[in-house]
Amino acid sequence: DAKTTQPNSMESNEEEPVHLPCNHSTISGTDYIHWYRQLPSQGPEYVIHGLTSNVNNRMASLAIAEDRKSSTLILHRATLRDAAVYYCILRAISGGYQKVTFGIGTKLQVIP
Amino acid sequence: DTGVSQNPRHKITKRGQNVTFRCDPISEHNRLYWYRQTLGQGPEFLTYFQNEAQLEKSRLLSDRFSAERPKGSFSTLEIQRTEQGDSAMYLCASSLPARLAGNSNEQFFGPGTRLTVL
Numbered sequence: 001d002a003k004t005t006q007p008n009s010m011e012s013n014e015e016e017p018v019h020l021p022c023n024h025s026t027i028s029g030t031d032y033i034h035w036y037r038q039l040p041s042q043g044p045e046y047v048i049h050g051l052t053s054n055v056n057n058r059m060a061s062l063a064i065a066e067d068r069k070s071s072t073l074i075l076h077r078a079t080l081r082d083a084a085v086y087y088c089i090l091r092a093i094s095g096g097y098q099k100v101t102f103g104i105g106t107k108l109q110v111i112p
Numbered sequence: 113d114t115g116v117s118q119n120p121r122h123k124i125t126k127r128g129q130n131v132t133f134r135c136d137p138i139s140e141h142n143r144l145y146w147y148r149q150t151l152g153q154g155p156e157f158l159t160y161f162q163n164e165a166q167l168e169k170s171r172l173l174s175d176r177f178s179a180e181r182p183k184g185s186f187s188t189l190e191i192q193r194t195e196q197g198d199s200a201m202y203l204c205a206s207s208l209p210a211r212l213a214g215n216s217n218e219q220f221f222g223p224g225t226r227l228t229v230l
Contacts, residue, residue, distance in 0.1 A: 032215060034216075041223075042221075042224075043116075043205070043222050043224055044205075045220075045221065046216065046219070049215070049216050051215070085154075100145075100155075100157065100219060101157065102147075102154030104152070104154055105154055
């Protein structure tokens with residue numbers, strides 16, 4: 001699997017937007033970009049995914065660079081419940097099998 | 113609750129003992145995964161089942177580790193002769209069949225079993 005690079009930690013003030021960057025310079029044409037997050041003492045949960053176009057859902061937005069070598073997860077208004085470790089993951093689909101390789105992720109601290 | 117469940121949530125054992133963890137996936141999910149997570153690290157893939165077939169095992173899964181999914185529903189992960197280095201959170205995840213999952217192929221994770229080996 002291609003590797004991703006994320007900052008180890010970030011801080012945000014509550015109710016401010018948060019932009020979590022991810023670099024994936026070796027991404028291949030069939031790699032989807034996925035984001036998961038892990039709240040304290042819980043298993044990871046899916047946040048969003050995309051291929052080329054920017055994506056929005058009820059949790060977040062995903063902005064993908066035109067060359068696809070980087071992406072940014074956007075939380076529009078951070079809340080205390082968004083404090084978590086955010087993982088940027090590339091997933092290459094092969095025969096439907098989906099092995100996920102997590103890195104260290106970005107630990108987001110939300111300041112009240 | 114219709115999510116992925118794992119039991120026990122916590123397990124403390126002495127070095128050299130055997131332990132077994134159970135994972136109950138979401139009922140319509142035929143794909144099941146085990147991961148291990150140590151403090152400050154992301155989850156590391158251990159093994160993958162599609163129905164009852166174990167299709168991939170990580171090299172992290174030493175001979176002391178064995179996973180089963182005998183009827184294609186719940187799964188067990190057994191660690192024999194535990195070592196202090198086995199102390200970690202063991203996470204189970206499940207996902208829909210490929211034909212139903214779409215390109216998100218979202219994995220749904222359980223809360224994990226935290227193992228402490230003394």
